[in-house]
Amino acid sequence: MKDRHLMFRTRLKNGLFGGAPKRLIWLYLLALLLVVWAILKGGDALRHQQIKTLRYEVSDQLNQLASVLENAIVKYQHMPTLLASNDRVKQALLHETDKDIEQLNRELKQINLITEASDSYIINTHGLTIAASNYQKKTSFVGKNFAFRPYFKEAMSGKAGRYYALGTTSNRRGYYFSYPVYSGDKIIGVAVVKVDLTQFEKRFNNQSYEFLLIDPDGIVFSSSHPDWLYHLLGELSHQELQRIAESQRYKDKDIKKLAIAYSKPFDSKSTIVDVLEEMTLPNGKVQLERHAYLQMSRPIRLLNFRVAIFAPLKTINEDIALWRAIFVGGVIITALLFGLAMLRTRMLRERSDANEMARHNQAYIREVIQNTQAGLVTLDDSYQIESFNPAIERLLGQSLAPLVGQPLSVLFQPIDNQQDYEQNTESVESMGVKVLTQEGTLCYLENDKTVLQSIPVEMTLCEMQLPNRRSFLVTFHDMTERKRYEQEITHARNALEARVKERTSELEEANSRLRHEIEEHEGTQRELIQTAKLAVLGQLSAGLNHELNQPLTAIRAFAENGLTFLERNKYPQAKANLEQISQLGRHMGDIIARFKVFARKxxxxxxxxxxxxxxxxxxxxxxxxxxxxxxxxxxxxxxxxxxxxxxxxxxxxxxxxxxxxxxxxxxxxxxxxxxxxxxxxxxxxxxxxxxxxxxxxxxxxxxxxxxxxxxxxxxxxxxxxxxxxxxxxxxxxxxxxxxxxxxxxxxxxxxxxxxxxxxxx
The missing domain is CATH 3.30.565.10 (Histidine kinase-like ATPase, C-terminal domain)
Structure with a gap:
């Protein structure tokens, strides 16, 4: 029966999953992979084409932006020259009277209104601003010293100066043009015009791209993205950063590197970059977001700057993602419809096979129950014996047919005179426990309660989940060998404990003897140390006698002299002898104390x-x-x-x-x-x-x-x-x-x- 069941399962498995259907599944998977690969490659090609189109647009915008910036800034480069040739400027620098300076301030303000420059101001040879177009503002340059600025130093050397920096007074970024003011052949001051770059940033703020004006050191000097100001594109050494800090070009701004997480050239003139930007959430937390840009740049040679455009690729990436999602969705829907058709066909086939499988399973289970080595008994919902397998009859050596319909207590008795089975099962049910395991004896009771056979077993009862009725399965495992092993282990453990106690007693006695010997050894060692001390003192005894004899002889001499001096009433001399005797006594005491301490035990x-x-x-x-x-x-x-x-x-x-x-x-x-x-x-x-x-x-x-x-x-x-x-x-x-x-x-x-x-x- 078992062999027939295995043959049926093998045939069923091969029918469902083997042969042609299995090959079709692999073909479908391969086709799905090819479609996904095509979608990915097609998306990449479409993205490349859209970025290429964007690259041409950005190139035109970059040229236009560079031309606007260059023209807007360069038109102010000759203003310092005109100011330097103004007679009122020269007169104010030569005399510096209040009236001349007041008139010059008004004239500079009027010139600024006409030319739309940011600021114009005049500096004397010491670097001190004497007149400025913003003389009425809180951020006036008048009285400020700009001798440290490179444009001042260049003009004082007789050359036209150019410089770019963050204003130390106005705190506004600007491009500076300077020119020396001559009186004859002598330079008497410097004329400076500052062009504020903020006006250009506002003009390009609403564009579809971000523009950057980059200084020769690679630092963003002007940008439509405020968070990118004073950030570095590239690398600078420590010495270069120190030079920038000493020039006060960017005041106290911290120069950091722009957080570019990814950079890959698109072609020879453009690059795709990913920039990490901090975004503040509504709850106040700050998180990093990654934005992709197409970067292009070109130099503004007249200003020695570079202008760059960062065109965002967010729209392109979203379009490609949407295109891919639409195609993937179509493929998935097609695959699902095809899978549903196959699933219906398989379900119809499996339903007929499952019925055949159920019949074979029932026969298989019967064979398993009949041939298992454990004793099995089924009970109805009243815990009455319903059926049993041959293994339990072999275990008892008796037929159990007369016990059908009897309670389980006629077959199993719990160990140690526990409560009868009905009470145990009731308590188990009240606690909601589905499995009960007990040790006891398997026995066969006649009507007169005579035990014909008694075997130690372990009984396990569990409830079977049947659809139409409640029943229980009881499993009996023979514990004869296990009980014998337990008795042998108990005897061995008792013998081992007795031996351990005996050995422990011997060890305690040995430890006691060892402690006694150690104490004797330590005493002997102390005596040897003391003996060595005394031996050294014995060797030094002659020297000790000499050390003590000398002061003793001197004491006797000083004592006799003292008596003589007392008899002659020479008390000062007698006092001096007594002091010598006292000093010698202390010296002898020190000698004896040293040997006394040394001899201590x-x-x-x-x-x-x-x-x-x-x-x-x-x-x-x-x-x-x-x-x-x-x-x-x-x-x-x-x-x-x-x-x-x-x-x-x-x-x-x-x-x-x-x-x-x-x-x-x-x-x-x-x-x-x-x-x-x-x-x-x-x-x-x-x-x-x-x-x-x-x-x-x-x-x-x-x-x-x-x-x-x-x-x-x-x-x-x-x-x-x-x-x-x-x-x-x-x-x-x-x-x-x-x-x-x-x-x-x-x-x-x-x-x-x-x-x-x-x-x-």
């Missing part, structure tokens, strides 16, 4: 240590020995360096290293008996180096230098613990100690410690 206490003070304390302890051995010691300057560690233990390390340096010098035959202390610093470390002129370190000594009880000294001299203990002390302070031979002879011991970083720095 305790643990390492981390904190900030002044490096130079620790070094001086160690040198004081070794001072008597160095004097006795005639060894010179060189100390660095105090740089105020601080390290992290313990003062007493750092002194012990330094005393050990100074003592070893002294031993090495005394064992050698060197005439130069000297020890040098070097202190170097980095960002987070401080290095203390002790260099001697002794015999140096042998290869064997370098290998075992820091091992306990190793010594290279003569037998009976030293315990061999000094360097080992010093290494442990330095490492406990998070530092390092190293040793090496010097090229000049002798050895060097280096102690590196962490530099103390103050939180206030």
């Amino acid at each position: 305790g643990d390492i206490q981390q904190g900030p240590i002044p490096v130079h003070e620790a070094m001086l304390a160690a040198v004081r302890i070794m001072e008597s020995r160095y004097k006795g051995a005639d060894i010179a010691i060189e100390l660095p300057e105090d740089k105020g360096l601080m390290v992290v560690g313990d003062t007493v233990f750092l002194e012990q390390v330094l005393v050990n290293l100074l003592a070893n340096a002294a031993d090495s010098i005394q064992e050698s035959a060197s005439v130069d008996k000297q020890v040098c202390v070097v202190i170097q610093e980095s960002a987070d470390k401080v290095l203390i180096a002790i260099q001697d002129t002794g015999k140096g370190l042998s290869e064997d000594a370098q290998k075992h230098l820091f091992e306990p009880f190793f010594t290279s000294k003569a037998s009976g001299v030293g315990l061999g613990l000094g360097l080992s203990i010093s290494q442990r002390i330095v490492e406990a302070m998070n530092g390092q100690i190293q040793a090496q031979n010097l090229d000049s002879g002798g050895a060097e011991f280096c102690v590196t410690l962490t530099r103390f970083q103050s939180t206030l720095s």
